[in-house]
Amino acid sequence: MGNEWDAIVVGAGPNGLTAAAVLAxxxxxxxxxESADTIGGGTRTDEAFGTGIRRDVCAAVHPTxxxxxxxxxxxxxxxxxxxxxxxxxxxAFSAADGLxxxxxxxxxxxxxxxxxxxxxxxxxxxVEVAHDVLGMPGLPRRPLxxxxxxxxxxxxxxxxxxxxxxxxRVRTTFAAVAAxxxxxxxxAASTAPGLLxxxxxxxxxxxxxxxxxxxxxxLAAIVRENGGAIETGSYITxxxxxxxxxxxFFDVSPRALTAIxxxxxPSRYRRRxxxxxxxxxxxxxxxxxxxxxxxxxxxxxALGATATFHIARDRAQIRATEDAVAAGRLPERPxxxxxxxxxxxxxxxxxxTHLAWAYCHVPAGCxxxxxxxxxxxxxxxxxGFSDLIAERTVMTAAAHARYNPNCVGGDINCGAASLRxxxxxxVPSLRPHETPVPGVYLCSSAAAPGGGVHGMSGYRxxxxxxxxxxxxxx
Numbered sequence: 001m002g003n004e005w006d007a008i009v010v011g012a013g014p015n016g017l018t019a020a021a022v023l024a025x026x027x028x029x030x031x032x033x034e035s036a037d038t039i040g041g042g043t044r045t046d047e048a049f050g051t052g053i054r055r056d057v058c059a060a061v062h063p064t065x066x067x068x069x070x071x072x073x074x075x076x077x078x079x080x081x082x083x084x085x086x087x088x089x090x091x092a093f094s095a096a097d098g099l100x101x102x103x104x105x106x107x108x109x110x111x112x113x114x115x116x117x118x119x120x121x122x123x124x125x126x127v128e129v130a131h132d133v134l135g136m137p138g139l140p141r142r143p144l145x146x147x148x149x150x151x152x153x154x155x156x157x158x159x160x161x162x163x164x165x166x167x168x169r170v171r172t173t174f175a176a177v178a179a180x181x182x183x184x185x186x187x188a189a190s191t192a193p194g195l196l197x198x199x200x201x202x203x204x205x206x207x208x209x210x211x212x213x214x215x216x217x218x219l220a221a222i223v224r225e226n227g228g229a230i231e232t233g234s235y236i237t238x239x240x241x242x243x244x245x246x247x248x249f250f251d252v253s254p255r256a257l258t259a260i261x262x263x264x265x266p267s268r269y270r271r272r273x274x275x276x277x278x279x280x281x282x283x284x285x286x287x288x289x290x291x292x293x294x295x296x297x298x299x300x301x302a303l304g305a306t307a308t309f310h311i312a313r314d315r316a317q318i319r320a321t322e323d324a325v326a327a328g329r330l331p332e333r334p335x336x337x338x339x340x341x342x343x344x345x346x347x348x349x350x351x352x353t354h355l356a357w358a359y360c361h362v363p364a365g366c367x368x369x370x371x372x373x374x375x376x377x378x379x380x381x382x383x384g385f386s387d388l389i390a391e392r393t394v395m396t397a398a399a400h401a402r403y404n405p406n407c408v409g410g411d412i413n414c415g416a417a418s419l420r421x422x423x424x425x426x427v428p429s430l431r432p433h434e435t436p437v438p439g440v441y442l443c444s445s446a447a448a449p450g451g452g453v454h455g456m457s458g459y460r461x462x463x464x465x466x467x468x469x470x471x472x473x474x
Contacts, residue, residue, distance in 0.1 A: 098299015
């Protein structure tokens with residue numbers, strides 16, 4: 001591994017690679033150490049269905065990445081081709097009814113009808129507000145906007161949707177966006193993820209051409225072009241296994257950080273990390289299809305023009321799913337999140353083949369394959385779907401955890417989006433990425449601002465470290 005580095009980054013997921021890219025561009029010598037044989041973490045793309053068929057293993061759609069300040073500063077969008085659909089996401093209620101959330105304001109108003117003004121007022125924030133959210137707990141650049149955004153975000157999802165919108169279809173559409181985070185809909189701050197993701201519908205919810213792996217590859221190229229090195233297949237279990245460096249960055253879960261650092265971490269901080277809570281898991285199924293999903297009825301055009309769909313008959317289905325998962329039970333009729341990347345990116349599969357994916361929330365660590373329940377929900381809204389499946393592959397919550405250790409129990413966000421962990425992630429601190437050990441930083445999505453492929457946790461950890469180094473030199 002070499003003798004000494006300015007910085008060593010453990011983990012080559014999007015946050016670790018972002019931290020490494022920021023440090024390398026600042027002139028630091030950087031080594032990235034990855035346990036898997038390939039880089040990317042949650043952005044890996046493989047060919048599980050055969051050569052030339054590009055399947056995203058985990059993260060597939062990237063609203064926060066497309067609008068990420070970190071990626072903008074690093075020039076990631078100059079290296080990644082974003083496929084941005086006109087419909088950011090669409091919701092299927094049944095085979096007869098659906099609703100699309102368009103990027104175009106006039107088209108969106110036509111879909112939302114009498115709730116269009118309410119949507120603009122509560123969800124239609126400027127994208128700069130998203131930048132402030134991703135920068136929390138730092139000082140916002142738009143304090144007045146954040147003063148309006150904050151109280152709405154802190155509301156329970158059930159209460160917010162009832163008060164904000166009149167049409168039950170619009171209420172359910174927003175509830176599904178907010179429920180990406182997998183929180184009970186009556187819990188405090190369960191509205192927050194919906195407001196962030198909802199406002200990003202205007203710039204777009206894109207996929208990366210050729211697969212999400214292209215995001216990791218772009219970040220890795222920046223690291224290498226600026227003198228950094230990346231080593232794969234190096235599983236770190238103890239801090240003593242790492243070579244000497246001035247600073248260390250860990251793109252790992254708090255659980256893994258305490259295992260690696262051991263007694264080097266002060267006991268009080270270690271207890272706080274032990275109290276960090278993880279969310280439920282997901283069961284994901286990928287499909288190789290003979291034809292695209294055959295959406296029907298009102299909303300079919302929107303569903304056929306997006307890379308992201310949600311399926312729930314009503315808010316009660318979403319509420320029941322999240323309540324069951326929080327109680328450690330499998331949902332009887334889960335609401336479904338899914339997508340069809342080949343609707344907007346034909347480079348993913350040869351002519352005559354199509355890709356789709358879908359998942360639902362399940363209890364943490366669950367080994368159950370609930371893909372039949374997921375298929376049934378898609379079939380309910382797109383009759384004939386089952387007949388189009390050429391192949392399918394399933395990854396349970398437990399399998400997610402084995403595949404990517406940061407997905408503790410299958411939690412793809414590496415930490416619950418609870419009120420406490422929205423405000424203090426992983427611990428209460430104005431510098432949440434900094435540990436009490438000098439020169440050691442946590443840069444995974446377990447640190448602020450949390451889940452999503454935006455690189456902001458890594459970016460902010462690296463910026464904090466650079467500021468510390470500059471202060472010492474002054």
